[in-house]
Amino acid sequence: MQSIVQSLVELRVDNFESLIKDALNQGLKPIEILNSLRSAMAEVGKRFEIGRYFLSELIMAGEMMKDALKILMPLLQVTAPSLKGRIVIGTIEGDLHDIGKDIVLILLTSAGFDVYDLGIDVPPKKFVEKAKEMDADVIGISALLSTTIPRASEVVKMLEERGLRERIKVILGGAAVRKRYEEEFGVDAAVDDAIEGLNLIMSWVEVG
Incomplete structure (x- = not known):
């Protein structure tokens, strides 16, 4: 290995x-x-x-x-065809890294989710606008660089300002992400593992 x-x-x-x-x-x-x-x-x-x-x-x-x-x-056997959740994902503005996002994209798609990929270097406003447009259940923010991770809080704030925060979950993911960021940036989950992120999203959609 x-x-x-x-x-x-x-x-x-x-x-x-x-x-x-x-x-x-x-x-x-x-x-x-x-x-x-x-x-x-x-x-x-x-x-x-x-x-x-x-x-x-x-x-x-x-x-x-x-x-x-x-x-x-x-x-990797990941199937859950009964789930119909809608998810918007992207790599936050200032970060050109897409590998972690692409892993999650593959996992979510194969699990039966409707996923819209915003790509890399995505402004916080674009996450919110697209989530509102497609009536998304979850916004997934990917960030590899520690300098870009705090921008997740901007997405959360914009959702609150538009009255969307109660119904849209926000998950922050990346190799440098730590659980304490949930409280620090106001996201629902902060994970450094793609499978953990998938399982959380599946539980949210099932509960919702």
Whole structure:
């Protein structure tokens, strides 16, 4: 597993996919590999933040992660066809990272949700406008960079100003996200794990 993590962190493309396939053949679970890759992406994000990596390296790591997802995601059995919840997701303004968001997008879609992907670098106002337009149940905010995470509070404030906060849940996700951000930024949930986020959203829709 460590060799897979190092390959991603050090941007070694050549044998990256073969390492993942070897790990699967050796009996490692897809979710275990996925979680390790998320940790690797968190390290890439840190290197980007301190200037050790630049945008080109961040994009390269993202492409490697997408290649890994093509192998791993079909092996993750996530189905809940009876759920009809509507969700708006995107990466908050100032953040160009889309890997975590894309993982959640795949999981939510395969679980039967109607998901609208706003993409990356999304202004808080756009989250709110789209959620109102499609009568969404949940807004999912992705943020890898610690400098962009606080902007989730702007989404919450705008929902409150428009009288939408009571019926729309807000979940904040990303490798650098901590549970204390729920109180700090007023979101309903703050998670650093895609599966945990999926389970929370499913429970909200079922309860609602």
